[in-house]
Amino acid sequence: MSHWLLKSEPDVFGYPDLERVGREPWNGVRNYQARNFLRQMMVGDLCLFYHSRSKAPGIAGVARITRAAHTDDLQFDPASAYFDPISDPQQPRWSMVEVEAVQAFPEVLTLDTIRALPEWETSPLTRKGARLSVLPVTAEQFGAALTAAGLNAVGLERAARP
Secondary structure (H helix, E strand, O other): OOEEEEEEOHHHHOHHHHHHHOEEEEOOOOOHHHHHHHHHOOOOOEEEEEEOOOOOOEEEEEEEEEEEEEEOHHHHOOOOOOOOOOOEOOEOOOEEEEEEEEEEEEEEEEHHHHHOOHHHOOOHHHOOOOOOOEEEEOHHHHHHHHHHOOOOHHHHHHHHOO
């Protein structure tokens, strides 16, 4: 199982929204490196759901991949903000996955707190200027985030298996 971090602006789509809808496509990613990370995701992988561009950016909960990478249909919709007129339906440029809510954090684990965790020292998330919306996370980083939030990493991973 791999671990990931998915960023979303909470005023656009936050972790409470994911809990409310249950499952949601993770679409609209328009960065090639982030897209390539999406294409590596497997059903059952766990993701830290990160609230960006908020008063206190940080991890709000855990999500699970329920559908592996497939074509992001928004690239073909001229009415979508994510429309890509150059993308070819025979060789789609953009992908998406589907995620579901697993466990909300008791409170957002702030970026300042994450930066203080030694396991996160080398993460692109804790470096200034890191802008990718999808990042790989090591098992150690994932576990440290859960522990810092007061959650049991082993129990959560067992309960989250499909």
